[in-house]
Amino acid sequence: MQKYQVFINDHLLSIVEKPESNQQFNSEFYLKRPDQEEIVILVNWLLSGSDLMSVWLISNQPKQLWKLFQQQFVLIKAAGGIVKNKVGDILFIHRLGKWDLPKGKMEQGENSKETAMREVQEECGISQLNIGKELPSTFHVYKHREKLVLKQTYWFEIGYLGEEKLVPQQEEGIKKVVWVNPKKMQEQIKGTYASLKPMLKKLI
Numbered sequence: 536m537q538k539y540q541v542f543i544n545d546h547l548l549s550i551v552e553k554p555e556s557n558q559q560f561n562s563e564f565y566l567k568r569p570d571q572e573e574i575v576i577l578v579n580w581l582l583s584g585s586d587l588m589s590v591w592l593i594s595n596q597p598k599q600l601w602k603l604f605q606q607q608f609v610l611i612k613a614a615g616g617i618v619k620n621k622v623g624d625i626l627f628i629h630r631l632g633k634w635d636l637p638k639g640k641m642e643q644g645e646n647s648k649e650t651a652m653r654e655v656q657e658e659c660g661i662s663q664l665n666i667g668k669e670l671p672s673t674f675h676v677y678k679h680r681e682k683l684v685l686k687q688t689y690w691f692e693i694g695y696l697g698e699e700k701l702v703p704q705q706e707e708g709i710k711k712v713v714w715v716n717p718k719k720m721q722e723q724i725k726g727t728y729a730s731l732k733p734m735l736k737k738l739i
Contacts, residue, residue, distance in 0.1 A: 539601040541685070542675040542730040543581040548590045550597050550604060567593045569600075574607050575683070582678055608676065608685035612641045614650035616693035617670065617738070618659075624714035625738065626695070627723050628658055631708060634723040636731060638688055647689035655693060659712045660702025667692035673730045690734070 539550040564587050566573065577590065594600040615638020618626035628635050639654035641647065648666050656662055670690040677684050703709040715723055717738045724735050 537597045539597065539604075540674065541604075542673070542728070543578060543590075545729045546581045546585065546587055546590060547729070548581070548592065550592045550594065550601050552595055552597050553593065563587065564590045565593060566590070571603065571607060574604055578607070578676060578683060582676070605685060608683045609679075611684055611686045612647070612689070613638055613686055614641060614647040614654065614689040614691070615639065616651045616655055616666070616691045617734070618655055618664070618693045618695055620695050620714055624716055625720065626655070626659060626701075627711075627713055627715055627720075628703065628709050629711040629713075634727045636690075638690075648691060651689065651691045651693065658704045658707060658709055660704070661695060661697060661699045663695060663697040663699070665694040665696075667694060670734070673734070675728070675730045688730075 537552065541548045541550075566577065569577070569592055574592075581587065581590065592600060592604070615636050616626075617636060620626070626637060628637055637655045637658040639650065639658070641650045642653075645653070647669075652664055652666055655664060668691070670692065672690065673688050675686055675688075677686070701712040701714075703712045720735065720739070724732055727735065
């Protein structure tokens with residue numbers, strides 16, 4: 536079954552043909568066949584604060600609804616990586632009070648792999664990277680200068696066999712760069728963005 540998922544703050548919005556009862560939350564909202572105006576109202580409501588944990592947009596043509604949903608936003612593409620060193624530790628950055636994975640916006644003329652490699656190098660100060668398989672993209676919504684933005688982030692597995700000193704890119708607001716054992720990253724999972732938690736939990 537086709538399913539499209541977007542994070543709006545800590546809210547998970549899913550576009551599906553029918554709700555998946557085995558993935559229900561305590562606080563949910565269902566909207567069948569929403570139009571453009573209803574989508575914008577709903578997104579602004581979630582951005583302004585809500586007790587809802589999950590929202591379901593229901594359509595017998597979820598792919599078409601996903602296209603309609605995307606048309607309501609300024610679209611931005613980014614890329615980053617789950618970087619593992621030779622002992623299997625994962626590379627985290629700490630920025631704006633949150634734990635995050637190295638990532639950033641695609642520059643003109645770049646493809647997603649090139650962006651992911653460049654961002655890891657710039658944000659963490661390391662090179663000698665080997666890019667691996669592509670992982671599922673994440674989507675999240677935010678507001679910038681009163682415009683609604685939908686950001687798609689492409690993710691890749693990236694290997695690192697070097698022993699360079701980690702150097703946080705301070706001009707980008709990065710305070711720390713650390714290697715974390717996957718079995719000991721409870722602090723990072725608790726203190727990261729909702730859009731990254733499902734991906735990180737699979738690595739434990």
